[in-house]
Amino acid sequence: MKILISHPSGNSNVRAIVKGFLTQGLLYQFHTSIAVFPNNFWHRIAGLKGLGDIKRRSFDSGLKAYTEAYPIKELGRMVASKLKMNSLTKSETGVFCVDKVYQNLDKKISKKLQQAQKEGLTAVYAYEDGALETFTVAKALGLECIYDLPIAYHTLLQELLHEEALRKPNWAFTLGGGINDSVEKLERKRKELELADTIIVASDFVRHSLPEWAKKKKIIQSPFGTPFSSDQLVLKEKNDNKKLRILFVGSMTQRKGLGDLFDAIKLVDPSKVELVVLGSLAAPISFYSEQVKFTYEPTRSHDKVLELMRTCDVFCLPSIVEGRALVIQEAMSQGLPIIITANTGAEDLVKPEETGFLVPIKDPKAIAEKINWFLANRNKIFQMGKNAKELADTYSWDSYASKICSVLSSQEN
Structure with missing residues (x-):
């Protein structure tokens, strides 16, 4: 052929x-x-x-x-x-x-x-x-x-x-x-x-x-x-006394489920959780900031994205429709457990309570429940991150x- x-x-x-x-x-x-x-x-x-x-x-x-x-x-x-x-x-x-x-x-x-x-x-x-x-x-x-x-x-x-x-x-x-x-x-x-x-x-x-x-x-x-080979990356445990940093990376649209994530953040304790959003704006920043408090990170070079990922605790992408969102494997390669929908095309990456959680689309309450689970089980996050990294590394x-x-x-x- x-x-x-x-x-x-x-x-x-x-x-x-x-x-x-x-x-x-x-x-x-x-x-x-x-x-x-x-x-x-x-x-x-x-x-x-x-x-x-x-x-x-x-x-x-x-x-x-x-x-x-x-x-x-x-x-x-x-x-x-x-x-x-x-x-x-x-x-x-x-x-x-x-x-x-x-x-x-x-x-x-x-x-x-x-x-x-x-x-x-x-x-x-x-x-x-x-x-x-x-x-x-x-x-x-x-x-x-x-x-x-x-x-x-x-x-x-x-x-x-x-x-x-x-x-x-x-x-x-x-x-x-x-x-x-x-x-x-x-x-x-x-x-x-x-x-x-x-x-x-x-x-x-x-x-x-x-x-x-x-x-x-x-x-x-x-x-x-997986877009990034993390064989040489040594994960480090994070301070459990700080806010739980939930990371979203992607275009700031509802196709990516960002509106649902915003609604989920409203359901959790703001004194314990920080939402970090890295992505290209689909609207003026005021459109987003009027809805919920979050930390906005502009788009940047690939190595800087990976660097930011390592400062966070959990990756969340509640997409409505994708093909296979590569950013999930990228986040896992940096030691982040995940909260995703099956519609990201990455259902095979989820092992409940081992690498992360699967949530239904259009369900902010389910996202909030999983965020609260991580809050209640912060001692498990480091091992879950290691599991996520190991699984991501098997995809070449x-x-x-x-x-x-x-x-x-x-x-x-």
Whole structure:
């Protein structure tokens, strides 16, 4: 099997699977928007003022010979975002919006498949919102179509977000673009899934979100690796006489369940608990601070996020809908037990009273109960943090990619 894989930005899971394909001899080509390699053009300009974000697009040098880049749309998006030219990045309509970046890459690839097949290509691997043109041409050529679905399928996502807009109307504007997706965009998603031969998911939650007709397709489920290797990290016991620090990390929206966490904090003793929130604002800070007292921490570099995590006691993410929230494993790697919902896609990380607790979505009382449990059992937190770290360390990016590669190779045979 020879696979062409595409993704505009190349996040952690994309990097892992591309590396896995290369290692296993499955990679035909990797197509992306911007790819930074040692001493190439992008590496040189990444040092210029305002362009530091480009460094995030760095890839292993071994991929250079397999990589094709299409930078114009993505570079335009990055610059327009920096300059706050919102009309240019507006969802679906802006000339440099995320949708246009995905679709541009999709179209470019679709035009190269016929020649690629003559050179040995047997399969294409693409992600939600960036697969339709590729899959349409691939199907006509008899190529395998592998579809990576990183978040719950849109029918469930839409259902949950619309319920939230009604349940918490004052938070509705924070729910993001997903709730406003056009009929055309949703139809595109449906067609992509319909054309797929194999579906890749990272959690039970995403798998169960698939429509019944799609569950009959070949499905490969492999959990993401922990973003940070904590083998050398030595956990230290914290002072039980201080306030219990509950940490939330993520976009400050109700899709992440932040409103429910705020409501839960109102139900516990403020003299014993401190809520710490690190994330990007979806509203003026006054919107949040008027609701509950908390410590706001702005977004920062990855190492500084890890540093903050180590100053807290418990991590809480009561998300309404996710795919698999990597930040949970990240927090666990720093010794934090967790309070999460199954909808984070990380239900397998919860061992009650050992690594943390699972709570229902939309249930501030349940969150408050678990916070109070930690208050009453502070002597257990250190060991639970050690348990959480040990469990998080068992999830590696190599194993994530290895399982997918192994199943794809066996399917060919």
